[in-house]
Amino acid sequence: xxxxxxxxxxxxxxxxxxxxxxxxxxxxxxxxxxxxxxxxxxxxxxxxxxxxxxxxxxxxxxxxxxxxxxxxxxxxxxxxxxxxxxxxxxxxxxxxxxxxxxxxxxxxxxxxxxxxxxxxxxxxxxxxxxxxxxxxxxxxxxxxxxxxxxxxxxxxxxxxxxxxxxxxxxxxxxxxxxxxxxxxxxxxxxxxxxxxxxxxxxxxxxxxxxxxxxxxxxxxxxxxxxxxxxxxxxxxxxxxxxxxxxxxxxxxxxxxxxxxxxxxxxxxxxxxxxxxxxxxxxxxxxxxxxxxxxxxxxxxxxxxxxxxxxxxxxxxxxxxxxxxxxxxxxxxxxxxxxxxxxxxxxxxxxxxxxxxxxxxxxxxxxxxxxxxxxxxxxxxxxxxxxxxxxxxxxxxxxxxxxxxxxxxxxxxxxxxxxxxxxxxxxxxxxxxxxxxxxxxxxxx
Amino acid sequence: xxxxxxxxxxxxxxxxxxxxxxxxxxxxxxxxxxxxxxxxxxxxxxxxxxxxxxxxxxxxxxxxxxxxxxxxxxxxx
Numbered sequence: 001x002x003x004x005x006x007x008x009x010x011x012x013x014x015x016x017x018x019x020x021x022x023x024x025x026x027x028x029x030x031x032x033x034x035x036x037x038x039x040x041x042x043x044x045x046x047x048x049x050x051x052x053x054x055x056x057x058x059x060x061x062x063x064x065x066x067x068x069x070x071x072x073x074x075x076x077x078x079x080x081x082x083x084x085x086x087x088x089x090x091x092x093x094x095x096x097x098x099x100x101x102x103x104x105x106x107x108x109x110x111x112x113x114x115x116x117x118x119x120x121x122x123x124x125x126x127x128x129x130x131x132x133x134x135x136x137x138x139x140x141x142x143x144x145x146x147x148x149x150x151x152x153x154x155x156x157x158x159x160x161x162x163x164x165x166x167x168x169x170x171x172x173x174x175x176x177x178x179x180x181x182x183x184x185x186x187x188x189x190x191x192x193x194x195x196x197x198x199x200x201x202x203x204x205x206x207x208x209x210x211x212x213x214x215x216x217x218x219x220x221x222x223x224x225x226x227x228x229x230x231x232x233x234x235x236x237x238x239x240x241x242x243x244x245x246x247x248x249x250x251x252x253x254x255x256x257x258x259x260x261x262x263x264x265x266x267x268x269x270x271x272x273x274x275x276x277x278x279x280x281x282x283x284x285x286x287x288x289x290x291x292x293x294x295x296x297x298x299x300x301x302x303x304x305x306x307x308x309x310x311x312x313x314x315x316x317x318x319x320x321x322x323x324x325x326x327x328x329x330x331x332x333x334x335x336x337x338x339x340x341x342x343x344x345x346x347x348x349x350x351x352x353x354x355x356x357x358x359x360x361x362x363x364x365x366x367x368x369x370x371x372x373x374x375x376x377x378x379x380x381x382x383x384x385x386x387x388x389x390x391x392x393x394x395x396x397x398x399x400x401x402x403x404x405x406x407x408x409x410x411x412x413x414x415x416x417x418x419x420x421x422x423x424x425x426x427x428x429x430x431x432x433x434x435x436x437x438x439x440x441x442x443x444x
Numbered sequence: 445x446x447x448x449x450x451x452x453x454x455x456x457x458x459x460x461x462x463x464x465x466x467x468x469x470x471x472x473x474x475x476x477x478x479x480x481x482x483x484x485x486x487x488x489x490x491x492x493x494x495x496x497x498x499x500x501x502x503x504x505x506x507x508x509x510x511x512x513x514x515x516x517x518x519x520x521x
Contacts, residue, residue, distance in 0.1 A: 070494065070508065103495065106453065109484050110493025319456055412484060 034333045034343040041332030041380070042325065049141065056207040057137045058320075062313030063203065064133060066305060067196050068096050077115045077124070090120035091159045094128030095136075104128045105409060109416045118417070119167030122425055123159040125413070129403035130155035134320065138379045139399070141211065146444060147392065151399050154436045158400070162428050169424060195300050202293040209289065212282040220248060220258070221265040235269060256339050320375050327377025335384025342384065350389035353398075356441030358434070364394035365433040368402035369426060378402050393441015401433035446476045446520055451487045451504075452496035461496040461510045468516035476520075 025031045073096055075081070076089040090111065098104045104125065112121035129135065131152050140148025217237045236250040246263065248256045278285070297306065335349075336342030353360045373381070378399060386395055405426060414422040448465050452458025462480060469476040481487055490499060494508030498516065505519045 074493075103455075106484060106487060106493050106495050109488050113488050114491065114493065315457065415485060 030341075030343060033341070034336065037336040037340055037342045038329045038332030040340075041337050041384075042328050044337065045324075045328050045380070049138075052210045053137065053141045053207070054321075054324075056203065056210065057134050058313050058317045060137075060200070060203045060207065061133050061316050062309050062311075063200065064096055065312045066309045067191070067199065070097055073097060074115075077111050077120060079115055081116050083116070086116035086120040087123055087160050087163055090116070090124040090163065091127050091156045092131065094124065094131045094155075095133055097124075098128035098132045105412055105416075108413070112417060117167070118170055118421070119163040121163075122166045123163030125425075126162050126404050126429060127155040127159035130400060134316070134376060135379075135403065137207065138376055142379050142383055143386065143395070147396060147399070150396055150440050150444075154396065154400055154440070158432045158436055162425070162432055165428060166421070166425060170421065191300060195296075199293070199296060199300070202289050202296070206286055206289045206293065209278070209282050209285040212279055214279055217269060218248075218266050219269050220246075220263055258339075323374040324376050324380070327374060328380045331377075331380040331384040335381070335388050338383070338387035341388070344388070346388040349385060353385065353390045353394040356391045356393040356438060358438065360391060360394045361397045361434040361437040361441070362430070364390070364437065365397040365401040365430045368398035368400075368433065369405045369430050370407050371402065372406035372408060373402050391441055392444050393437040393439075395437070396440045397433045397437025400436055401429055405429055446474055447479065447501050448476055448520075449479045449481055449490075449499040449502070450496065451481045451490060451492050451499065453484060453487075454482055455495065457510050458496040461498060461506075464511065464513045465498060465516050467513040468520060471513065472517055472520055474520065 073089065073093050077086055077093070081089075094104075097107055107128070108121050108125040111124055112118055115121070136148055136152055139151055214237070219233060219235045221233050234248060234250050234256065236248045236256075238246060239249050240247040243260065245260055246258050248258060250256060301309070332342060334342050334344050353364045368378075382390075382395055382398060385398075386392070410422060410426060413425070417425075446469070448469065450458060450462045450465060452461070458480075462478065466478060469478075481490075487493075487495065487497070490497075490504055492504060492507055496506075496510060497504055497508065498506040498511070498519075500519055506516075
């Protein structure tokens with residue numbers, strides 16, 4: 001019987017998969033459509049985002065790990081660090097320290113037990129996943145620049161606030177610091193900071209120019225989604241126009257078919273001369289910067305470090321691409337592309353998180369806090385939700401509460417700082433995320 | 445008998461480091477024992493906050509990165 005004891009989980013799994021296949025609802029239109037939607041979305045990502053956006057982003061992430069000294073940042077989060085400075089550093093250091101989400105929790109535990117204490121540790125835990133470089137790039141690219149910036153700024157500001165509140169609530173408590181000494185990687189052979197800044201700047205320049213989108217000719221405001229509960233603004237170029245519908249190509253190159261009766265207003269976009277000029281020569285700029293970058297890399301960086309850089313870039317790609325593919329498939333299946341429906345009816349989503357009410361923001365932030373998002377998958381899922389009618393405020397609330405917390409990582413956090421503090425922290429995160437979402441939603 | 449400890453919460457890099465350590469120890473032909481430390485509180489007790497990390501006989505040798513089998517070999521002798 002010991003055989004059964006070991007293997008029962010697999011057996012249950014196999015039976016589950018079998019039943020799912022047995023009752024696969026093929027032929028049910030909504031299901032078939034959802035399958036196609038998920039494939040369409042994957043294709044769109046592959047065409048529009050992988051080469052120009054993700055590949056440079058992986059190189060930047062790899063460079064951050066190799067070129068920038070994590071140890072020098074940790075110095076400001078140590079036990080004897082300046083307390084005021086520690087909050088500031090903790091709130092922004094996620095960009096450098098949390099390049100991969102799996103490093104966030106050990107660092108959080110370390111800052112709490114061996115370093116600057118509860119406040120900075122909580123600040124780091126909240127902002128880290130939101131401002132890691134890959135997350136910012138992908139959010140800005142797919143969900144729009146304003147949401148990308150709001151996410152980064154919101155995460156940094158609110159992380160300091162949450163850290164201070166946690167510190168204030170537990171200020172009387174004397175923590176028995178772990179007596180272990182902080183073990184740090186030896187500082188790398190350092191290049192002058194100037195060189196690192198130039199290399200990073202070049203890579204970010206390549207990323208920006210390669211993705212320079214054509215500005216649209218028109219801005220259209222139309223009623224969104226079945227029922228037309230919300231309006232949606234889109235900038236783009238009109239490709240084709242008939243009595244019944246308009247084919248609009250938006251700035252990311254996606255084509256949208258909008259029924260004529262839903263369109264409320266169309267106005268021409270004022271052209272910015274500089275913006276248009278850059279658009280015309282974007283490939284020249286990109287290639288020029290690329291050549292310059294390669295030259296400087298050969299000149300400044302020795303062979304060993306170059307290999308190390310390639311290895312960590314490759315490491316991120318291998319780790320994140322499968323997760324992202326899976327995330328995009330699921331998001332497409334459940335929610336469909338913008339303007340199309342997946343398995344879940346858009347009406348449900350509009351009811352739950354449409355508009356910018358307190359309820360919608362709170363719901364989005366609670367859902368985000370408990371749900372588990374693998375690295376970066378929050379982006380396609382959110383894209384689907386926004387396409388189905390989620391408001392921008394609740395979207396930000398979910399972006400802020402989501403990656404910082406999930407049920408599994410709450411359990412780990414609990415084992416580090418106890419049940420009571422965890423409950424307080426989680427409630428603060430949910431409250432702040434909802435508040436932040438409401439503020440954002442009121443303006444955009 | 446060398447005690448090799450791999451500290452990490454189970455991310456791909458930790459597995460890679462464990463593999464490399466195993467290769468290094470086999471190449472040296474020494475008697476060894478590999479222990480994986482995955483509990484975050486145990487990792488903290490050793491003073492490590494950047495994973496993966498590697499310790500030999502309780503002394504932390506590598507923090508925050510994956511190193512090659514050749515590098516690990518020099519730590520084992």
